[in-house]
Amino acid sequence: MMQTLVSNIPDKPKANKLYKTLIFIAVLSIIIWAFDGLNYKGIMETASGTFSGMLDGFFNPDIEYIKDSTVDGLLNAVLETIAIAISGTFVSGILAIPFALFASQNIVGEKVSKVGKFIITMIRTFPELILALIFISVVGPGAPAGILALGIHSIGMLGKLYSESIESMDIGVKEAIESCGGNKSEVLFRAVLPQVAPEFLSYTLFRFEINMRAAATLGLVGAGGIGAPLIFAIRSRRWDRTFTIVIVLIITVTIIDFISGKIRKKLV
Amino acid sequence: MSKDSNEKIVLKKPLRFKFYFTIGVVVFLIFGSALFAGFNIIEVLSNLDQTFRLLDKLFLPPAWDYTSRIIAPLFETVQMAIVGSFLGALVAFPVSVLAADNFIENKFVNTPVRIVLNIFRTIPALVLAALFVAVFGIGSFAGILALFIFSFGLISKLTYESIEAIDYGQVEAIKSLGANKFEILRYAIVPQILPQFMSYTLYAFEVNVRAAAVLGYVGAGGIGQTYERNLAMRYFDRVGMIIIVSFFAVLIIDVISRNIRKRLV
Numbered sequence: 001m002m003q004t005l006v007s008n009i010p011d012k013p014k015a016n017k018l019y020k021t022l023i024f025i026a027v028l029s030i031i032i033w034a035f036d037g038l039n040y041k042g043i044m045e046t047a048s049g050t051f052s053g054m055l056d057g058f059f060n061p062d063i064e065y066i067k068d069s070t071v072d073g074l075l076n077a078v079l080e081t082i083a084i085a086i087s088g089t090f091v092s093g094i095l096a097i098p099f100a101l102f103a104s105q106n107i108v109g110e111k112v113s114k115v116g117k118f119i120i121t122m123i124r125t126f127p128e129l130i131l132a133l134i135f136i137s138v139v140g141p142g143a144p145a146g147i148l149a150l151g152i153h154s155i156g157m158l159g160k161l162y163s164e165s166i167e168s169m170d171i172g173v174k175e176a177i178e179s180c181g182g183n184k185s186e187v188l189f190r191a192v193l194p195q196v197a198p199e200f201l202s203y204t205l206f207r208f209e210i211n212m213r214a215a216a217t218l219g220l221v222g223a224g225g226i227g228a229p230l231i232f233a234i235r236s237r238r239w240d241r242t243f244t245i246v247i248v249l250i251i252t253v254t255i256i257d258f259i260s261g262k263i264r265k266k267l268v
Numbered sequence: 269m270s271k272d273s274n275e276k277i278v279l280k281k282p283l284r285f286k287f288y289f290t291i292g293v294v295v296f297l298i299f300g301s302a303l304f305a306g307f308n309i310i311e312v313l314s315n316l317d318q319t320f321r322l323l324d325k326l327f328l329p330p331a332w333d334y335t336s337r338i339i340a341p342l343f344e345t346v347q348m349a350i351v352g353s354f355l356g357a358l359v360a361f362p363v364s365v366l367a368a369d370n371f372i373e374n375k376f377v378n379t380p381v382r383i384v385l386n387i388f389r390t391i392p393a394l395v396l397a398a399l400f401v402a403v404f405g406i407g408s409f410a411g412i413l414a415l416f417i418f419s420f421g422l423i424s425k426l427t428y429e430s431i432e433a434i435d436y437g438q439v440e441a442i443k444s445l446g447a448n449k450f451e452i453l454r455y456a457i458v459p460q461i462l463p464q465f466m467s468y469t470l471y472a473f474e475v476n477v478r479a480a481a482v483l484g485y486v487g488a489g490g491i492g493q494t495y496e497r498n499l500a501m502r503y504f505d506r507v508g509m510i511i512i513v514s515f516f517a518v519l520i521i522d523v524i525s526r527n528i529r530k531r532l533v
């Protein structure tokens with residue numbers, strides 16, 4: 001009895017196996033190509049010295065810098081980073097709405113929405129660091145350049161998420177208002193926005209979490225925030241200050257993630 | 269029911285204090301931030317012609333003949349992203365198994381692993397790269413390490429959440445047949461999460477390509493380094509060409525990767 005049962009198990013399809021092997025070989029060769037192209041020159045002789053210097057800096061935080069409450073101090077840099085993230089998110093939250101409407105199939109029709117979606121993808125692909133460099137040459141180095149960079153770059157993600165939630169909303173409400181003779185702006189303010197507002201807010205908060213991290217790096221190119229003192233500390237090998245900044249950055253981002261996550265859970 | 273039918277039922281409006289308070293806090297945060305950062309919309313708009321002048325210098329026309337010199341650093345960027353996400357995925361797999369509380373049912377293991385993962389994810393890749401450049405010197409090695417740590421944190425987090433969301437019936441079925449921990453992992457968990465795991469790895473790869481393109485700005489190899497050098501020497505037409513080439517490279521990689529991911533899950 002047992003014997004017959006076992007022999008009834010069908011063989012695995014062969015074509016499937018060949019297909020899988022081919023994919024496996026392709027992936028493997030891509031990975032080998034990637035490893036092969038990297039010219040590893042060995043670790044610098046100074047690496048171990050630098051590393052022990054870093055460890056030393058890690059355990060001896062720069063107390064003076066933490067206490068410094070002037071413009072050059074840590075507190076000011078952290079607040080500026082948060083301010084850049086909030087302002088940048090706000091700018092993109094507003095700007096993304098028209099982009100999202102333009103990309104939603106149930107608002108502007110299929111053909112136009114494809115154009116809108118493509119524009120949003122283009123914006124998303126453009127790195128925020130390069131945007132920051134462009135804006136620095138416009139408004140000069142400092143926080144406003146960072147805000148503009150985040151504000152434009154985040155349209156790429158927010159526009160996509162907004163338009164997805166507009167496309168999945170209940171169309172009945174829109175039809176009800178149209179049947180009562182409502183015009184386009186009435187449809188927008190009474191049918192579309194009230195339905196999608198909680199999701200919009202939740203996505204915006206999520207983007208704010210991402211922008212916090214981005215705002216911390218914008219300073220590396222001179223667009224304000226904590227990145228600027230951080231890169232100066234690294235370049236001048238002041239490891240105590242470097243790790244003070246990194247640790248404070250981790251704590252700040254974690255706290256903001258926590259608060260924002262709590263609010264997002266309540267919203268949706 | 270005995271009430272007079274003329275009596276109207278008047279509903280009291282709920283107190284809107286909390287609503288207005290929240291609005292007030294949000295408005296304060298937004299305006300306070302703009303003020304603190306010195307953001308002035310009028311100044312921005314009045315400088316708008318500067319933007320067009322710069323765009324003109326970058327893209328009208330870009331240095332087409334510079335394309336051949338961009339290809340090598342572009343390939344290096346892609347290679348960095350592949351190695352970073354591959355190594356990240358390799359390490360992420362065992363770690364995410366440790367972080368999943370339905371496989372290792374021990375809070376003293378899950379919690380520390382998750383805290384470490386969270387810390388890794390809060391440090392931006394660019395900051396990691398700048399630190400590694402200081403230790404290991406300028407070049408792609410520092411960039412790869414940064415991408416590796418970043419993708420490790422990202423893939424681990426997504427994977428352990430997937431493990432926790434699996435259909436537990438399969439684990440129980442195989443457990444009732446006397447399977448040990450390893451067999452549970454091999455026959456009940458891995459088959460369920462493998463497509464998602466591969467999808468997350470590809471996603472990390474997409475993010476890595478974007479990140480790798482700018483890592484060079486702090487000296488961590490790839491096309492960003494070429495970019496920074498040309499920007500420092502004010503060869504704006506070359507910078508424009510680099511932006512165009514890397515833009516389309518990222519776009520193409522995204523499309524391919526996203527199509528594979530759609531098939532996977």
